[in-house]
Each structure stands twice: as structure tokens, then as C-alpha cells.
Amino acid sequence: MNNKLPIYLNNAATSFPKPNILGKEIAEHISEIPRHPGRIGSADMVNKLQLCRKAIARLININNPNQIVLCKNATEGLNIVIHGLKLQKSDTVITSSLEHNSVLRPLFLIRKTKKFKLVILPCNTEGRIIKEDWQRVLDQYKPKVVIMNHASNVTGAVNDISFLFKQAKQKHCITVLDTSQTLGLIDVDVNNLFADIIVFTGHKYLLGPTGTGGVYINKNIDIQPVFVGGTGIKSDLLEMPPEMPVKLEPGTPNIALFAGLIKTINWQKENPVNLEKFLSLTNRLSEKLSENGMNTIKVKGERTGIVSFFSKKWSVDEIGYILNKNYNIICRTGLHCAPLIHKYLKTYPKGTVRFSLSRFTTEEEINLVVEAMKAFQ
Known part of the structure; x- marks a missing residue:
């Protein structure tokens, strides 16, 4: 057979x-005269990126789309966050045995030089964090940062992030959520999940193209630039502009792909799973x-x-x-x-x-x- x-x-x-609308939208943008979003005459290009931020903002229930940084995938987004937190020797980070190497490898790399304490939680046989141990872990380690995925990419089990992150926020932790396996499939609401930072990808359940992803960062969380370079605005500065999202978005963005992602997000809204x-x-x-x-x-x-x-x-x-x-x-x-x-x-x-x-x-x-x-x- x-x-x-x-x-x-x-x-x-x-x-x-x-x-079907995805390929058509990308092809149309590739055939257009290229304009850098930060330069004169490129209002339409700026609008496309902002429309994409707004579409994501509606999905995760935030008010300010400028707190969303667009990048090429969740791996890049997680690196932006983990490197940009500027962890120090006195800090403790809690993550879990469920995590993708996009979380584990940046943490292990930075720990070599920064010497912070890294705690990796066990999971049960379904691939979930053991909730009964969570309060004890928080009290014992007093972490600065907690990084977890919303759902395992091995078993598909969804973690009770509302429970875990609510308690973490009560201990004043920075909470980072990897939604690579959930955004576009199940509800992801910043307020209900108590997430300071949400990392996402566009090419899985958002049905968008590869090469699209991003990070929502709460306005009270300071993420320092990892990548630096041209922004097309404030070019007199020799450091990155302090405003979000340009602070974390150097270089020319892939406008065609993000224009396609807008279309697939809107398509999903019209055709709910x-x-x-x-x-x-x-x-x-x-x-x-x-x-x-x-x-x-x-x-x-x-x-x-x-x-x-x-x-x-x-x-x-x-x-x-x-x-x-x-x-x-x-x-x-x-x-x-x-x-x-x-x-x-x-x-x-x-x-x-x-x-x-x-x-x-x-x-x-x-x-x-x-x-x-x-x-x-």
C-alpha cells in the first residue's frame, strides 16, 4: 500500500x-519595489509590519503592539530574550526538562561565562511539570527568571501555566513562555497566563511561512539588545535607539513573509479550528x-x-x-x-x-x- x-x-x-492566500501574498510583495521600513516613501511597508504586530497583539490580548518584536523564528526570539536578560552570577533561572534546545542551549552557553544557577525541573510521564512541587521549588531557589513551554513538542501535553506563573509572579519572578506549540491552536492570553514574555513562531499553528516569529515583552521588563546595527531611524546614534520595538530589531525585516503571516492569522480568524x-x-x-x-x-x-x-x-x-x-x-x-x-x-x-x-x-x-x-x- x-x-x-x-x-x-x-x-x-x-x-x-x-x-492558498499565503503564497499569493508573498509573491505580490516580492514583486514590489523594495523599500526599507525606516526610510522615506515606505509608509506601506511600515504599515505591514505594524499590522502584523496588531494581529499578534489581538491574539494574545495585549494593548500595545509596539511591545512585540518581530524576528525570524522562536529560536531567535528565545535567544534575544535569554541573552538580553543579562543574567549574573547571583541569579537563579528555573526551566524544565520539557524544553526544546532553543531554550536549553542558550542557557547552557551563557551559564559558562555568567555562572548563574540553573535549575531544571523534572516532569511526569505525560510530559508535564509536577505542580505539587512548584511552591517548594520557588521558595527554595527564589529564581529571577522562570522559562517554560506551554506544551511539550514531544508528548503534546499542555502545562497549567496559569497556575505555575501566577505563583511565580507572586515571588516577583520574570516569567517567559514558549508558545511555539500552542499559539494558533489553543488560547494564549497574556493576562490569564501571567506571562511577562511570550515567544512565538509563525510557521506552525499560525499557518504562516517559515522565517517568521516574534516576542512579546512586558513594558516593565528590560531586554538589552543582542543584535545591533542599522535601523533606518536615529542613525546619528552609535547605540541602538531605546524605543521598542526598534531597540531589538536591527536590519531589514522580511516584509513579504510578515505580510503573509498577517493573511494566515486573518484566515484563521475567519476559519476557526x-x-x-x-x-x-x-x-x-x-x-x-x-x-x-x-x-x-x-x-x-x-x-x-x-x-x-x-x-x-x-x-x-x-x-x-x-x-x-x-x-x-x-x-x-x-x-x-x-x-x-x-x-x-x-x-x-x-x-x-x-x-x-x-x-x-x-x-x-x-x-x-x-x-x-x-x-x-
């Missing part, structure tokens, strides 16, 4: 398909894999469209290769750039096979995947 059309189940890496159907297909796939003898990472409660599993008979790489070659099913295998969680899931060092659904995944596709997986019983 080889499906005529590919079945795409790697949306946790990047979403596919994209709304059927979350009940989406999660029903996710849960059904997880159950069927378990019935077929796979060791599935079981997730109860709020989740995204990720199903992770492994087999005692087949390696994860073998499963992924055969699914791709023989059944035209595209998925992801390995550690998924989040190595620490696998030690708690008992899937280290080989990792898991990860299916990740999108709003476009159909019941027929899930049936075909379930049928294909019988080859590994």
Missing part, C-alpha cells in the same frame, strides 16, 4: 498545507496505536495534536523510514530537539516516533495511518 498523496503528520515541526474534531482524531489515533501494540505516551487532559510512541520490535528510525517509503506517511523520529524529557519518558536515547496532526488532517488519513501501522505489530 502506497498512498497516492502524502499523509503529512509533522505539523509540530512546521504546518502543512498552508492557506474545530478543536473538538481535531482532538478527537488525536485521541483516536493514540488509542488505535496502543491497540496495535505500540508503546504510546499517554496524555490525559489538555493536549495538542501530538501522538508519540515507540515499539519494542522496531526502532523508531525503521518505523519512520518504512512509513515514508512504503506508505507515503511523513512523520518525525528521534529526540525532537528536546533531549531531557526522554529520560523521564524512558525513551532516551533513541526517542519516539511522533505523529502531529493539523486542522486539515482527515478521518480518512487517520484510518490509513492506523492500517499502515499494522505492519509493525
Whole structure:
């Protein structure tokens, strides 16, 4: 059996398909006369970037779009934040074993020179922070910064960030939330989540192009520039202008891609995801894999469209290769750039096979995947 059309189940890496309007919008902008957003005659270009900030601001429920810095992805956004916090030896940072290397690697790099204390919390077998230990951890370590993801990119389990960050704010911590796996799929409200900083990407559940992302930064949090250079305004200054967002946005932005992101965000508003159907297909796939003898990472409660599993008979790489070659099913295998969680899931060092659904995944596709997986019983 080889499906005529590919079945795409790697949306946790990047979403596919994209709304048709995306390619059209990008193509139109690429064909336009280029103008730098900071220079005379470029009001339309400034407007596109500001429209993108406003679209994101509405999504996360903030009033001032200028607190949103646009960059090329969540990895860059996290580096801007983690480096820009200017951590010192006297500081403590708490993060978790759930995190992507986009969080872990910047922290480990900076710790080499700054010598701050880094506390990495364990997780349970679903891929969630253990809430019962949280108050004790805050009291014990008195962190300056807490950095967590909203949902695991390995298991899809959504953390109770409202609970965790509310208590962290009561201890005067700076709270940083990575929403790479949630924004565009489930509700992300700055006020309800008690997040000082929210990092996001455009190419996953916002359905935008790769090369788009950003960071919301509360006006009371000082992030120092990591990248510096031309801004097109205040060029007499030999340091970056102090105003947001230009303070953290040197160089020429990719206006065409952000114009496309505006279109996909607006498209989503007009075509809201059927979350009940989406999660029903996710849960059904997880159950069927378990019935077929796979060791599935079981997730109860709020989740995204990720199903992770492994087999005692087949390696994860073998499963992924055969699914791709023989059944035209595209998925992801390995550690998924989040190595620490696998030690708690008992899937280290080989990792898991990860299916990740999108709003476009159909019941027929899930049936075909379930049928294909019988080859590994």
C-alpha cells in the first residue's frame, strides 16, 4: 500500500498545507519595489509590519503592539530574550526538562561565562511539570527568571501555566513562555497566563511561512539588545535607539513573509479550528496505536495534536523510514530537539516516533495511518 498523496503528520515541526492566500501574498510583495521600513516613501511597508504586530497583539490580548518584536523564528526570539536578560552570577533561572534546545542551549552557553544557577525541573510521564512541587521549588531557589513551554513538542501535553506563573509572579519572578506549540491552536492570553514574555513562531499553528516569529515583552521588563546595527531611524546614534520595538530589531525585516503571516492569522480568524474534531482524531489515533501494540505516551487532559510512541520490535528510525517509503506517511523520529524529557519518558536515547496532526488532517488519513501501522505489530 502506497498512498497516492502524502499523509503529512509533522505539523509540530512546521504546518502543512498552508492557506492558498499565503503564497499569493508573498509573491505580490516580492514583486514590489523594495523599500526599507525606516526610510522615506515606505509608509506601506511600515504599515505591514505594524499590522502584523496588531494581529499578534489581538491574539494574545495585549494593548500595545509596539511591545512585540518581530524576528525570524522562536529560536531567535528565545535567544534575544535569554541573552538580553543579562543574567549574573547571583541569579537563579528555573526551566524544565520539557524544553526544546532553543531554550536549553542558550542557557547552557551563557551559564559558562555568567555562572548563574540553573535549575531544571523534572516532569511526569505525560510530559508535564509536577505542580505539587512548584511552591517548594520557588521558595527554595527564589529564581529571577522562570522559562517554560506551554506544551511539550514531544508528548503534546499542555502545562497549567496559569497556575505555575501566577505563583511565580507572586515571588516577583520574570516569567517567559514558549508558545511555539500552542499559539494558533489553543488560547494564549497574556493576562490569564501571567506571562511577562511570550515567544512565538509563525510557521506552525499560525499557518504562516517559515522565517517568521516574534516576542512579546512586558513594558516593565528590560531586554538589552543582542543584535545591533542599522535601523533606518536615529542613525546619528552609535547605540541602538531605546524605543521598542526598534531597540531589538536591527536590519531589514522580511516584509513579504510578515505580510503573509498577517493573511494566515486573518484566515484563521475567519476559519476557526474545530478543536473538538481535531482532538478527537488525536485521541483516536493514540488509542488505535496502543491497540496495535505500540508503546504510546499517554496524555490525559489538555493536549495538542501530538501522538508519540515507540515499539519494542522496531526502532523508531525503521518505523519512520518504512512509513515514508512504503506508505507515503511523513512523520518525525528521534529526540525532537528536546533531549531531557526522554529520560523521564524512558525513551532516551533513541526517542519516539511522533505523529502531529493539523486542522486539515482527515478521518480518512487517520484510518490509513492506523492500517499502515499494522505492519509493525
